[in-house]
Amino acid sequence: MNDEMKKPRTKQPARSRRFIIHRSSFSIFRWPVRVYYEDTDHSGVVYYANYLRFLERARTEWLRAAGLEQSALAAVHGVVFVVRAVSLEYDKPARIDDRLEVTVETLETGASRIRLAQRVLLGGDVLVSAQVELACVNTATFRPVRIPEPVIAKIGTRT
Helix, strand or coil: CCHHHHCCCCCCCCCCCCEEECCCCCCCEEEEEECCHHHECCCCEECCCHHHHHHHHHHHHHHHHCCCCHHHHHHHHCEEEEEEEEEEEECCCCECCCEEEEEEEEEEEECCEEEEEEEEEECCEEEEEEEEEEEEEECCCCCECCCCHHHHHHHHCCC
16 A cells, blocks of 8 residues: 555544454455446536445445355345445546546444445546445344454455
8 A cells, every 4th residue: 555545635533432443454455447428427527426336336346355245244144234424535537438446445343333445546546535434234123233243254354
């Protein structure tokens, strides 16, 4: 990981003590995304809300690469991950036909939450930076529950 990616852009407020620091051997997951016409506005740049779609796709593929299918999480463990909070910073626009790379990096893991850093890159340039907090919830009640140990093990031991 380069020094630019390690430095926070702005000073973040102190986080809740509900998190424990967890650094996995799997540091940064990368997922390619191509910008299509449907992703852009009339000027040919990516419509700001569509970056959320790119981030979601990368998180889904990050879980899948760890051996965690969304449907299996629900069927086997009775849980799903939902976005509890998201914060985005837009630095540069992406344009139609751009080949982007979307990253996922685990920052903190708690009993029922995971905090991620995500970036949308174009040729190494950061276009969008995001902080995403996921909550693990029960599929029947949508109330927060502990992340199942087999899930933590797969996220935490990625290579």
